[in-house]
Amino acid sequence: MSDLFGHEPFWVVGLKALLIFVILVLYTLFNIWFERRVVARMQHRIGPNVHGPFGLLQSLADGVKLALKEDIVVKAADKLVYVAAPILATIPAFLAWAVIPFGPEAKIPFTDTTTPLQLTDLPVAVLYILAVTSIGVYGIVLAGWSSGSTYALLGGMRSSAQVISYEVAMGLSFVSVFMYAGSMSTSEIVAAQSDTWYFLPLFPSFVIYVIAMVGETNRAPFDLPEAEGELVGGFHTEYSSLKFALFFLAEYVNMVTVSALATTLFLGGWRAPFGIPHVWDGANSGYWPVLWFLGKTLCFIFLFIWLRGTLPRLRYDQFMAFGWKILIPVSLAWIVAVAFIRKLRSEDMLDQKTLIWAAVVAGVLLLATFLVPEKKPALRQAQEPQSDSPEFDAFAGGYPVPPMPEKVDIPKEARR
Amino acid sequence: MTVYTPILVLGGLAAAFAIFSVGIAPLTGPKRYNRAKLDRYESGIEPSPLPEGGGRISVRYFIIAMLFIVFDIEIIFLYPFAVAFDALGWFGLVEMFIFMATVFIAYAYVWRRGGLEWD
Amino acid sequence: MFTADLPPITGPDVEYSLIAPILIITAAAVLGTLVEALVPRTRRFGVQAAVAVVGVLAAIGDTIWVYQSLDAVKGGGHSGRGQISTEGALSVDGPGVVTWLLLLVFALLSFLLFAERRLEGGLSAFTGRAADAPGSAGEAEATAARIEHTEVFPLASFALLGMMVFATANDLLTMFVALEVLSLPLYLMCGLARRRRLLSQEAALKYFLLGAFSSVFFLYGVALAYGYAGSFELGRIAVAVSSRTGSDTLLLASIALMAVGLLFKISAVPFHSWTPDVYQGAPTPVTAFMAAGTKTAAFVALLRVFFVAFGGATWDWRPTIWVIAVVTMFLGALVSIAQTDVKRMLAYSSIAHAGFLLVGFAGAYVGTTDRISSVSSVLFYLTVYGIATIGAFAIVTLIRDAGGEATHLSRWAGLGKASPFLAGSFALFMLSFAGIPLTSGFIGKWAVFSAAWSGGYWPLVVIGVLMSAVAAYFYVRVIVLMFFTDPVGDGPTIAVPSVLTTTVIAATAAATVFLGLVPGPMLDLAQHAGTFVR
């Protein structure tokens, strides 16, 4: 962590904050456009191409249009909360960016001041991000609740349940990163990745994080809170005009946030991709790292869009089961494995080569499991009654008879 | 000026923006009264009266909330351990295994007893 | 940045062998949870009971071993045994280990009661599914399917764990955590009665709300103590108190607030209001466990906090304890006279006994090697009280009518003729509660009174004996009812228990007589434990 954090002149802080704000807003406008274009391509359409070059100004135009729409506050709403909810959703989305590192220390143009390309850093930066992003959930839940509408309420409830469910897996995926980096400060985590980006040694963590981040941001295929087929618009059904725009903005900023966090924790942060530093010394200094950083982030954004373009929405129970019954145990097991391996490594009881071979074998085995045919559910159902109780013949002796009391099926709870 | 001050600055900016947006919306947009507009939206039909107190919400949500709390706590304790992992030596490893084992047992219990089902 | 001035992190030292009894109980509780998840329902109850009982037995054995291996230490002119372990979190000393032993024995007896299944026609005393509304179809269905909440065993084990840690915590934070670990399972267990579900649920709610309220007071006291001394460790607080470094207001507020939390747990007046409701509503085996265990653990913790941490401020808190002791004895004894429900009566009796225990505590007599100190007298009293209480509640489970336990006193009329053994045992427990000689209760009373007098509080002793007489009145009333009154109507049925409950009643009755006739060994144990190690 740079010693400069917390000791910079106010104007530097102000400038950096403003820049982050502007970048985020612009990036969001870009992302909306980007999403529409990519999805359109995937669907063999063209997408927005009228306003501005390549239709780049389309999002801005949409924003202005929203501002000119009527601002409706529904009668059943709890007014104060209803108005505060979008604000509450927006602010935390921006706040997380205070600790995201865009690059190393650089000189501010036209001055002699050098400053890290990061607003500030904390010893518990990642924890801070987790904390701040979860405040955003309040915005969503309160929006759903205060609207006084069934759809909105259901959306809010679902959203909160979903976010907290996937937050567990997300939080667990960080543990191995902290173990490797020995710190929770974002800049130190990036510094610790100067040799290897963590997505390689901690690949399972990376995968878990990526899945969880999609769930966290309520994006397809996990976009159940605003499943338009079931809930119309979910928590923001009753919102219109700029209030709606704020939710929209928050969602996209959150996407960028989780992508940036993924970049920071697993993809070496602002470091130039493999090989580039070897051929070009300047790649990791000055303002270039910002480029690498945004580039990596954009990859994740593309992933989001790609997922949306290809995968259908999950059923809610499937979605929850996936989070609770697969992500969490896998995360726990993985943490144990990482802790154990790392300990063995530091005690020199395990060398790199063995480890790599073990990883390869594990990977092959994992792939092999995909070849095992799935159990047919129909088969299972056919077997079930027999295992539970002797078969009941409803027509004993040719007449319909009710079952004897002891033959009544034991309730499902009882078997657990 | 501490490391936390910049967060306030950024937060202030974001808050100003959000409040400004919410505040400006009624001024920029038109105002055309229509009773239906002010009603709850229920896919275009006459909205049914809301039950007293917001109605009942599936207990599943509460269970999920409780489970989340339990696991979030586990995470809270895992983080310091992870950060200090190298310094704690074998003691840390073993203790943390035991800790995780207990949590995992609780998890297994919840799973077995249907706490994770959504039906 | 404050990362710079942090000391380097090193792994802590943990004396595993010393705290092994705690670890064994933890393991048993965790194993119980696992059993809950893995063993099929039909065999679960037996396995759970076995796990809990075996765990407790193992812990008892280990506790004895630990006790024998405690080293004697001299400090401040008093002798104690044992040492501070686990980086100052626990103080495995003589009184602490003896308390472990007590708690484990109480738990063993209670677990046997938990495991009793003959009284409800093959089902335990706990509801099948706590989540079902009372009287609902779901409940009937669960009963028909013979579903049982076997979780009581792991829950009780966890509560036991909390009690054990509570009694030996050497650091206020550990103490608070232990307080919650012991309370939370009990809150739940209170709501699990099979019969009178509504009453039981209400008891759980009341216990929970008031318990949480009081533990917050305790916690705030802890925070203020930390503010005063800059540490949670009792020893360091003691140093700060004796040098009077901080503001007196902070110290006094801290003492007062912590006292509220602790006095609540031992149900001293005016923090007693939960006791009758909870004792009445909870399933009787749980009541037995709670009455004996919680009181023991909380009282030892109370002594530890006040003697070790606030020992330098004795003159600030003793008068208050004095008054509370008197009020508690008075109210407990007086109100119990008006009770018509056996469980409520025992609850008020428990309040009265808290008062008598406080008499011993108010003496604040440190003692010498060959004299009864406050700590050893209280330990002895807790032993006899706990044993008699479990025995009494065990008998309550057996007197039944169509609606479950017949707890109304009028239903107990003429029990002496119907079942001389049960009535005789119950009378024995009553006599012990009343402090009649040749029962253990008498020796206990003697011990606490002598501690109070040794501490210079002889007027308290006089008040104490007068209150004993008031208390004796209602115990005697029960005996009158059982032996001298003829039953109304056809009287209650006396359920035939399995060997489990029979064992408990026989063992507690035998112990009550034995400790009355030959209190020497137990007194020796309590006295030999010495003072708290700081």
Added chain:
Amino acid sequence: MTEYITLSMILFTIGAVGVLVRRNAIVVFMCVELMLNATNLALVAFSRQHGNLDGQVAAFFVMVVAAAEVVVGLAIIVSIYRTRRTTTVDEASLLKL
């Protein structure tokens, strides 16, 4: 530093009064949680004052305990609610002195 302690005391008092005055179990329960958080504030403030981290660590433990308490408390309240359709403390009055 005293300001924080004062604030914490005020919060604690508000919570305590809330517990004593309010009749709804959930509100009472939330007041208890408020008191817990007031304690946390005091702990952290004292920690700062004494310059050691014990208080902050304690705050962590308190949070954990608070969470566990929430779980147990909600379980009990929900089970009562299912029977009574109300969470008012006064209506739970089968047990009288």
Added chain:
Amino acid sequence: MILTVMAAVPLLGALAITLMPRGQSSATAVKVVAVAASVLTLVLSLAMMADYDVGRGGYQLTEKHVWIEQFGVHYALGVNGIGVTLILLTTVLTPIVLLAAWDDRLPTSRSVNSYLAWMLVLEGLAIGVFSATDAFLFYVLFEATLVPIYFLIGSYGGPQRTYAAVKFLIYNLVGGLLMLASIVGLYVVTSRQGDATYLIGDLSNLDVSTTTERLLFLGFMAAFAIKAPLWPFHTWLPDAAASSTPSTQVLMVSVIDKIGTFGMLRWCLELFPGASDWASPVVITLAVISIIYGALLAIGQDDLRRLIAFTSVSHFGFIILGIFAFTSTSTAGSTLYMFNHGLSTAALFLVTGIMIARRGSASIQDFGGVQKIAPILSGVLLVAGLSSLSLPGLAPFVSEFMVLAGTFSRSIPAAAVATLGIVLAALYILLMYQRTMTGPLKEGTEGVHDLKPVEVASLAPALVLIVGLGFYPQPLLNVINPAVDEIVSHVGVGDPAPKTPTGLAQQTEGGEH
């Protein structure tokens, strides 16, 4: 050892009875076993007398074992002359009582087994109480006697039995618990001076402050004053006596209540001589009030049992008066009085018990002219009554005379007022006799037939002793005197009651308190 054996025999007998089958068929066997146990105890007590060296004084036949080391408590037994006398009283009366209880009609559904067992338990405990030389042991046994009596009254008494039993227990428990406070105090006091101890030998040389001594004394005294019903703590006795069977009455009033006066003599005077002296004016006053009050109320009673209970209050007044007069004559008289009162009251209770059982009523008004149809009965009642009013030639006379004689040398007003009690005694006994036995036969009294041989047999020993000791009390006095002399010299007031300035000062000081 013999003391332990003596206490154990009745207890074992009780155990045996409890284990025997219940019901009508085995009732006779049960009674035989009970009487056998008590007779065996009587024999043992005579053996004890043989062992006891009358001239030697001090505690004899002692035995001592550590009981509760931590409290300094010993299982220590030993007897001096006073103890021997009261043990004899106990062992003599118990067989009589058990024989008298042979035909007792118990409330339905109560078994005779536990009735007799409780009585034997009481005998065993009483022997223990009279021989305990450890204060703690004494206290334990003293309190333990409450339980048998409680059950004897509560289970087998009359219509008011529950009330009476509870009242009895609570009164005595209050006293006992106050004594417990003092017992605790003794521990604290002795352990401060070295090793905690409760042995009477160690305790009698206590070095404590005057205040502490007085407080401890008050604790003991409270228990004994309630037990030996001293006005105004006597109110439990008439109720208890009126609600119990004759056998219970005898055991309670003749034996167990003696523990009160015995305790004053042995524990109060030996342990706290200074405090006893300090309190003596108050105690003497109360004792005198007891004498008069008991006698006056006895006159007004209609219930035979209550009448006898009040006469006992009066008699106990005499005993206490004698004890606190601190002269060897009066104290020896009191000890002898304890024995004699036991005999005469036993005879009274038993004979009235027979009358009540036959008439079905305890009211004096329901009797009249009984002597016509039951001459032996009336004769026995007359002898018992006359002994109760201390007719010369009957045993109580000697003791009452000694008490008064001793008291005169100490306090003339007290003795003078007490003498009035004798007059009143004549009044209540003779009035009672006149109303019940003389005059025309009352209607409904026809059923009161004369004594059966077994009843005569059971009453005879008591009557023989009353008459015998009336003429020749010396054997008992020989036993009593050495012990009494020791106590009186221990109190240190001196025999001829010197009116020294210090003594006066102490008395005035006591008056202020």
